[in-house]
Amino acid sequence: MIAIRNVSKVYEGTKNPAVRDLSFDVPTGEVVALIGPSGCGKSTTMRMVNRLVEPDSGTISIDGEDVRSLRPETLRRHIGYAIQGVGLFPHWTVAQNIGVVPGLLQWDRTRIAERTHELLDLVGLDPAVYADKHHDELSGGEAQRVGVARALAADPPVLLMDEPFSAVDPLTRDRLHAEFRKIQSALRKTVLFVTHDMDEAAQLGDRIVVMRDGGLVQQDTPERVLAYPVDDFVASFGGTERALRRLSLAPVTEALYTPNTAGAEGPSVASTASLREALAIILKAGLPSIPVRDGDGAVVGAVSVESIVERFRRPLT
Amino acid sequence: MSRIRHLAAPVAAAAAYLVIAAATPAWRQVLGAVFPGESRLLYPDATPLALVWQHLELVLISSALSVAAGLALGVFVTRPAGADFYGVVADLTNLGQTFPPVAVFTLAVPLLGFGLRPTVLALALYGVLPVLRNTISGIEGVPADVLESASELGMRPWQRLLRVELPIALPVIMAGVRVSVIVNVATATIGAIAGAGGFGAPIINGLVNLAPAITLEGALLAAGLALTLDALFGGVERTIAHRERAAATAR
Numbered sequence: 255m256i257a258i259r260n261v262s263k264v265y266e267g268t269k270n271p272a273v274r275d276l277s278f279d280v281p282t283g284e285v286v287a288l289i290g291p292s293g294c295g296k297s298t299t300m301r302m303v304n305r306l307v308e309p310d311s312g313t314i315s316i317d318g319e320d321v322r323s324l325r326p327e328t329l330r331r332h333i334g335y336a337i338q339g340v341g342l343f344p345h346w347t348v349a350q351n352i353g354v355v356p357g358l359l360q361w362d363r364t365r366i367a368e369r370t371h372e373l374l375d376l377v378g379l380d381p382a383v384y385a386d387k388h389h390d391e392l393s394g395g396e397a398q399r400v401g402v403a404r405a406l407a408a409d410p411p412v413l414l415m416d417e418p419f420s421a422v423d424p425l426t427r428d429r430l431h432a433e434f435r436k437i438q439s440a441l442r443k444t445v446l447f448v449t450h451d452m453d454e455a456a457q458l459g460d461r462i463v464v465m466r467d468g469g470l471v472q473q474d475t476p477e478r479v480l481a482y483p484v485d486d487f488v489a490s491f492g493g494t495e496r497a498l499r500r501l502s503l504a505p506v507t508e509a510l511y512t513p514n515t516a517g518a519e520g521p522s523v524a525s526t527a528s529l530r531e532a533l534a535i536i537l538k539a540g541l542p543s544i545p546v547r548d549g550d551g552a553v554v555g556a557v558s559v560e561s562i563v564e565r566f567r568r569p570l571t
Numbered sequence: 572m573s574r575i576r577h578l579a580a581p582v583a584a585a586a587a588y589l590v591i592a593a594a595t596p597a598w599r600q601v602l603g604a605v606f607p608g609e610s611r612l613l614y615p616d617a618t619p620l621a622l623v624w625q626h627l628e629l630v631l632i633s634s635a636l637s638v639a640a641g642l643a644l645g646v647f648v649t650r651p652a653g654a655d656f657y658g659v660v661a662d663l664t665n666l667g668q669t670f671p672p673v674a675v676f677t678l679a680v681p682l683l684g685f686g687l688r689p690t691v692l693a694l695a696l697y698g699v700l701p702v703l704r705n706t707i708s709g710i711e712g713v714p715a716d717v718l719e720s721a722s723e724l725g726m727r728p729w730q731r732l733l734r735v736e737l738p739i740a741l742p743v744i745m746a747g748v749r750v751s752v753i754v755n756v757a758t759a760t761i762g763a764i765a766g767a768g769g770f771g772a773p774i775i776n777g778l779v780n781l782a783p784a785i786t787l788e789g790a791l792l793a794a795g796l797a798l799t800l801d802a803l804f805g806g807v808e809r810t811i812a813h814r815e816r817a818a819a820t821a822r
Contacts, residue, residue: 306723330725341720345738355724404724 256280256303256412256446261312263298263468272298273309274468282317282411283442287459287476289449289491295468296448300414303446304333316412331358334405334413334443338420340397342389348374348400349385355408373403378433395426402434406441413445419454431457452491456480456499464488477503478570497566501530506546509565512555516543523547525554529565532557581799581806588799592792593620602784611782614773619792626769626796629759633691634752637698641747644699645706646732660703668700672758676765690762697758698751705747709740742811749804756797760789770796 256279263273273295280286288296301307303314305326314321321329342351352373353366361369374381377399389397398419405413419430435458438445449455455462456476463473472484480496480503483489492499506527522545523532536544536559543558591597595618602612614622647653648660672693679689713736721731737744763771770793777786 304723327725327727330723335720335723337716337720337723339716339719341714341716341723343717343721343735343739344714345735354726358725358730 284460287455290465336405336418340401577809581802633694636695641702690767701750709743
């Protein structure tokens with residue numbers, strides 16, 4: 255767990271603190287998305303975790319250990335870090351880039367080579383094709399994947415990600431999001447993720463921390479942040495369509511009712527789908543309700559426009 | 572194999588240069604043909620090949636000093652601890668290059684005596700600027716996000732310098748070394764004034780004794796050496812560039 259306690263930071267030559275009395279946790283194995291407008295202090299907060307920036311007051315600890323008890327370089331070798339600009343070393347191959355932290359930790363060559371191949375597979379890049387390429391031969395999306403692989407290289411328990419997917423086109427970003435979720439569900443890292451995009455925060459975060467002017471405004475699950483914004487600022491961050499965003503966060507099972515009244519014929523939706531997918535199928539079919547099928551194809555109930563509206567009317571726990 | 576490819580032609584050229592320099596009778600014949608009726612065709616105190624070795628000694632020692640000083644100063648002023656000295660070092664080095672080498676010899680002779688040492692000092696001072704300038708611009712040309720990520724991944728400052736900054740700056744630094752050494756080949760001819768030998772000796776001998784053939788001998792040898800070293804550096808630069816690309820194109 256990353257524990258941030260009463261942390262403040264004022265940069266030299268500025269009046270207003272970049273971060274003021276900030277406290278929140280990133281629970282072990284969870285993704286916390288830190289969101290806010292430019293200059294709200296979210297990147298500063300992240301950079302204080304691996305001591306690229308030192309706080310003026312307050313403490314930051316990882317699994318109970320104060321980050322100031324370690325040398326900055328030692329600390330950083332045990333924290334994965336992926337950033338928007340990627341910062342791949344242009345004079346090294348993809349494999350050398352991924353192997354840099356294991357190299358600093360003095361792993362032997364064969365172990366580094368094995369790990370590099372494993373990670374390229376993990377981020378969906380064929381090692382036979384990509385291991386020996388250079389940065390200038392990669393597309394933006396491929397470079398971001400290499401950046402994520404490099405952050406994961408030494409299998410750090412904690413990952414810091416500063417808008418790592420913001421420099422790629424929307425299609426690639428969606429695919430990278432899906433892959434990140436898949437990787438995270440397998441690896442269960444403790445991730446602090448900085449973004450200014452509510453969609454990204456809602457997609458990837460188990461929890462969202464909203465910041466403004468260096469302070470914490472709200473922290474909660476993505477759906478609750480969208481459903482119950484504490485003020486107009488958070489509401490505006492969710493956008494006018496925040497109810498629609500919520501659709502993709504809730505599983506279809508939350509609007510499921512039995513017995514199935516929609517009949518077993520015609521279009522249906524999988525029980526693992528989101529309400530957004532269910533509503534899309536309902537609208538496309540032009541039907542008031544459709545059956546829901548489980549992994550084996552058996553009908554387990556139905557979902558309707560009314561049941562979705564009902565789900566939204568219920569208060570969230 | 573392909574790594575050697577870029578060096579094959581320059582090395583052949585260097586060998587050819589030495590073979591030609593060693594062919595003393597041929598020099599006499601050619602210069603005799605250019606200056607018919609001239610009896611003083613070759614520098615009397617040393618063979619062309621001996622002049623090459625003398626000149627190379629001057630150039631290699633002084634260039635090694637220039638490169639060491641230029642690299643060290645360039646690295647120093649681009650560190651946080653040395654940033655304050657950036658302006659001073661740049662000014663001093665500019666001064667080093669604007670100060671005529673002949674004057675440096677003259678001023679150095681009372682301190683260091685005649686011969687190799689004042690010459691090497693003057694040439695080394697004169698050759699620092701291109702190396703220093705390119706070391707600084709090469710290191711400053713390393714992209715900021717690359718430097719950032721080196722720190723973020725946990726490299727110590729010296730690891731960042733050796734593994735990231737210098738390798739990325741290497742092509743630019745090499746270009747500076749190339750300029751420094753090539754200019755040095757021509758400048759080193761002045762060393763003859765201080766009695767350091769080299770190609771300056773026949774050039775001045777020909778001038779003093781009104782024997783143009785001897786001056787031409789020294790000038791041709793100097794020009795040939797400059798071209799040969801330039802080709803060698805070109806080969807090294809292409810090898811460096813090639814090495815960075817080799818892995819990528821191998822598949």
